[in-house]
Amino acid sequence: MQSPTARRAIAERDVYMDMPAGPQVSQHRALIHGETPGMKLMQEWTTVYFLYDLARDPGELTDLSRDRATLREMMGAYEDKLSTLHVVPVNAVR
Numbered sequence: 001m002q003s004p005t006a007r008r009a010i011a012e013r014d015v016y017m018d019m020p021a022g023p024q025v026s027q028h029r030a031l032i033h034g035e036t037p038g039m040k041l042m043q044e045w046t047t048v049y050f051l052y053d054l055a056r057d058p059g060e061l062t063d064l065s066r067d068r069a070t071l072r073e074m075m076g077a078y079e080d081k082l083s084t085l086h087v088v089p090v091n092a093v094r
Helices: 068-082
Strands: 015-019 028-033 039-044 048-053
Touching: 028 068, 039 068, 048 068
Parallel strands: none
Antiparallel strands: 015 028, 028 039, 039 048
16 A cells, blocks of 8 residues: 555756856756756857657657747746846856
8 A cells, every 4th residue: 555645746846057168068957847858948148049849759859949939937036036046156166
C-alpha cells in the first residue's frame, strides 16, 4: 500500500538556470517552462533568445524563437520567474 505522500502528484515547476561563460559557451540564462519536458527559453547577452520544444526536439536543434506568440508567452514566464529572484552579482576570482 502506498503512503499518502507517494500517491500525491508531483507539481510541475519551472526550472531557472544561470550559466557562466565557459571555454565553449557564452554566459546565458535559461528557463524550462510547462509540462515536462517543457519548453526551454535561453537568453544570451541581453537581447538574443533561443526557444526549444524539448518534447519534440530534445537535442535543441530547431530554434523556435521566430514563433512570436510562443516566444511572447515564454518571455512572460521568464519575466515572472525573474521577478521572484534576488540577483546577487558574483565577481570572478582571478
